[in-house]
Amino acid sequence: MTIREIMELLDAKVLACEESLDHDVHSACGSDMMSDVLAYVKDQAVLLTGLVNSQVVRTAEMMDMRCIVFVRSKQPTPEILELAQESGIVVLATSKRMYEACGKLYSSGLKPEAVGDVQ
Amino acid sequence: MNDAVVLHFDVDGENFTSAGEASVQVKKTLRQMGFPPEVIRRVSIAMYEGEINMVIHAGGGKADVTVDSDKIHIVLADKGPGIADIDLAMQEGYSTAKDNIRSLGFGAGMGLPNMKRYSDHMEVESALGKGTTITMDIYLS
Numbered sequence A: 001m002t003i004r005e006i007m008e009l010l011d012a013k014v015l016a017c018e019e020s021l022d023h024d025v026h027s028a029c030g031s032d033m034m035s036d037v038l039a040y041v042k043d044q045a046v047l048l049t050g051l052v053n054s055q056v057v058r059t060a061e062m063m064d065m066r067c068i069v070f071v072r073s074k075q076p077t078p079e080i081l082e083l084a085q086e087s088g089i090v091v092l093a094t095s096k097r098m099y100e101a102c103g104k105l106y107s108s109g110l111k112p113e114a115v116g117d118v119q
Numbered sequence B: 001m002n003d004a005v006v007l008h009f010d011v012d013g014e015n016f017t018s019a020g021e022a023s024v025q026v027k028k029t030l031r032q033m034g035f036p037p038e039v040i041r042r043v044s045i046a047m048y049e050g051e052i053n054m055v056i057h058a059g060g061g062k063a064d065v066t067v068d069s070d071k072i073h074i075v076l077a078d079k080g081p082g083i084a085d086i087d088l089a090m091q092e093g094y095s096t097a098k099d100n101i102r103s104l105g106f107g108a109g110m111g112l113p114n115m116k117r118y119s120d121h122m123e124v125e126s127a128l129g130k131g132t133t134i135t136m137d138i139y140l141s
């Protein structure tokens, strides 16, 4: 699905990198621990998280992710949004909680993260 | 033709927000140099984990990255508290991070094992009260 479809499914707002809303993404993961994202995530293009700091953007960038969805109405700072814009990562914000947001995307066909060894 | 590209960074230990800037810069440079995405990803993640560790556990340090014809060589050196038991620290899930670090999204005890996994060769040298130096190589086949 496209990032735009994710935005619509989650009633989300786009806060950065709007120009990339029509990118296609195939899988997603949800976590508040960047440690776990770095260790377990493989090729997921979308990160749903309730954590808001600049390391969310850097982690997404290191993992070659395309989109961050902040759940529970979290408000990223202008600095965070600027980082995302520079890195070409779309930022969405939804009022839905993690469980519901993940559930919606899952049941609409966005694949879960493949947990496992990368090498 | 064999000129190695050398990058040096001072990693600020006082500023969690800027942590990872060196890794972002290395990633950009490797992209410009046209390395395969998989190599770039391995270097990025391994270095980012190490950079974050220097900030949250050691009060900052220095990062040196050398891009050679056959490998990418990363040295992360700090003058932090050192690691008492390196074998223990290398185990998945071992962490001394407190709640304040967990609330920032780190401290699962996965960083060092992840650095080992993404590098082809890794060495950890550490002395209590003196600091830690981590060397990683990613080979370019």
Ligand SMILES: Nc1ncnc2c1ncn2[C@@H]1O[C@H](COP(=O)(O)OP(=O)(O)OP(=O)(O)O)[C@@H](O)[C@H]1O
Pocket: A035, A036, B049, B053, B054, B057, B058, B078, B080, B081, B082, B083, B089, B090, B094, B095, B096, B097, B105, B106, B107, B108, B109, B110, B111, B112, B113, B132
């Ligand atoms: N540069 C360092 N200086 C001092 N201690 C370190 C350093 N790097 C790691 N350690 C010690 O080794 C432990 C394990 O490190 P590791 O990176 O695997 O996990 P973590 O940083 O605690 O959590 P995570 O990496 O999952 O966010 C740390 O909790 C810390 O005690």
Ligand SMILES: [Mg+2]
Pocket: B049, B052, B053, B107, B110, B111, B112
């Ligand atoms: Mg760590």
